[in-house]
Amino acid sequence: MMKIKDGIVNVTILGSTGSIGTQTLNVIRNLNSQKKMTGKEYNVVGIAAKGKDDFGKLLDQVNEFHPDKVALFDEDAPEAFRAICPEVDVVAGDDGLEELAKDDKADIIINALLGAIGLKSTICALETGHRVGFANKETLVAGGEFVMKVAKENEYQSELLPIDSEHSALFQSMMGQPKNRIKRVIITASGGTFRDKTYDEIKQMNPSLNDVLKHPNWTMGAKITVDSATMMNKALEVIEAHWLYALPLNKIATVLHRQSILHSAVEYIDGSIIGQFGEATMEKPIQFALTYPDRIFHPTKFSLIPEENDREYVLTFQKLDRYDPKYKCFDLGLSAIEKGGYMPAVMNAANEIAVNAFINGRIAYLDIPKIIEQAMIDFEKTHITKYDGHIEKVFLFDRLTRVQTESIIKMFYER
């Protein structure tokens, strides 16, 4: 188990130019401004990004944080980046990413990659004994059974820490508590952009990407904001909680909590519920993954106590209906983990392709669940259901599903 000691803490950020990556760098700025108090300096040793679109941000990051290595996985990117930034070691493609994830120099890997490539990185980092703070969904949705085996059974007892707000809240609500006495965990859901619309209203409006991006509580990347609107996000979180906390599905509940102030809670068998509240910002769970088990000052506006006499904070909790047709993706996601085996990997790959097609304006919002359902029906017909411990098959079915789903979109759905 990685122990954060005084002195230098070396951090590698996979996906440094995305929403989670840039927030991780904000957190590192905050932590390093308190160096005198904490006795720790967070040092960025490696960053990874996709390709040429990231060059602007990447250059700024190299100039500010001076990482030893930069990994770029688009084919033509490494050569071009070397040309404009000769002072840094640039590594290329999947091999370069693997080199970064395994780099002995790092203590903590923040994995904010999208897709199966992130799952590979998590496995490499855990095998090397790093602490991994992960936002990558595939790590547990597609690779959960395998990844948890690696995390628990390798010689380092590597730590796998969640950096989304719900799982971080669950983690924080289990610290020091008897984990064998959990009655169930309660994952909160904001309800997404269309929580106040009915299925028929959504159908009528035929939402554009811009409509979806008006999320009431959070500012996040486009993919996750769409997943939040379709409620697929919550199904993915249920699957992640299932693996991360070794909980059967009947011990994982969800609740509609519009204010996103309670980030999730754990109910114990004595009826006591421990929950974690806070501002709706990803920087807090990111920082906690970096400082755990310690807590370091982070600027905060929200508290449970209003400052004015006439103000009232209101937190509401409503049942989240799995069978509400507007949340069809939620039902599909839960069905995938109920079916088990490789089905969650297939469901997740189909969702990612479908959501990207929606983001790129190729399909309608309500086509998303139809495309995922089709992929799941097709995979079920193959009768390949039981997971047999081969992580290669996860990558295989991920890739196959992506290709097939892409074809189906091209042939039937593209407008």
Add this chain to the structure above:
Amino acid sequence: MMKIKDGIVNVTILGSTGSIGTQTLNVIRNLNSQKKMTGKEYNVVGIAAKGKDDFGKLLDQVNEFHPDKVALFDEDAPEAFRAICPEVDVVAGDDGLEELAKDDKADIIINALLGAIGLKSTICALETGHRVGFANKETLVAGGEFVMKVAKENEYQSELLPIDSEHSALFQSMMGQPKNRIKRVIITASGGTFRDKTYDEIKQMNPSLNDVLKHPNWTMGAKITVDSATMMNKALEVIEAHWLYALPLNKIATVLHRQSILHSAVEYIDGSIIGQFGEATMEKPIQFALTYPDRIFHPTKFSLIPEENDREYVLTFQKLDRYDPKYKCFDLGLSAIEKGGYMPAVMNAANEIAVNAFINGRIAYLDIPKIIEQAMIDFEKTHITKYDGHIEKVFLFDRLTRVQTESIIKMFYER
């Protein structure tokens, strides 16, 4: 530190016939029904009560739980009880109570006594190395500095566990967390019976005891229900948290939370707030004090998730105004701990006498703060302010204040 082992756990209940005492026995019934699962049997070795009014309940308790010893502290009670219940060892008065609190046979003492006598019992029990679950307010309000010294510095590292819902919630929200990173604790207050009335409305209605006992959230003893209405209860809890968790007063906040579902919370410097929710029943914190650090099944109706689609749970949080005239007692209680020394003991004794006078119909509801304020003004004039480590002086000022306050009530306030 007392470790709960498998096998027999011996419990002594001081104040067994009161509200907390009878609920403790309910909890013990619940725990013993799960003996097979827990491997533990909770065995009542001693009970203590006041006098003849308790005989009915006391006899039932002896017949069901077969304690080895019964302590009775009213002068004429022991002899009379021996006559009707010869099979149990009856000990008498303050000495008997002390004998019970020090009894080697007990592992846990539940201290639900009212008044200074409870403080003495806590000290005896801690000095003997027992775990003490306490509801007795004097333990920390009057004796905080001395008691915490005894708990921490004796050879046993005795455990002092709170069994009121707010401090139990704080305790549960600190388990496994870095206690040196607490920004502040947030104690929730229901607002009491008259939370929706203004000071003028309360003045006009001139409430009777029956009016006060209509508490919206909790069923508790009369004294504590009155303290909840006057908000003195919350001031006492601030003082208790100050000692129990070694927190300066500026790190202890209060918030008006009408639903009594969040029992209290701890805010850490990273902006994360950990809180504990549950049903508003004292049985839960009592059970936790008995089973800590484990948690055992306790029947629970409440969860954060409504069962019906159209139902919504609403939790509200409002600022609690110290200077609202209807909560004058709250301000007086906070002033007492701000002044420090023996003032909290004086304030608490005056409050107890005043509230009892109100319960007995001798004074009006709004006389309560006037009487407390008078006692505090008088004590301040003595210039005896600094606590000098003599617990005997706490008992002395407690007794003096009671006598003087009683005289003032007789002479000036009695109707």
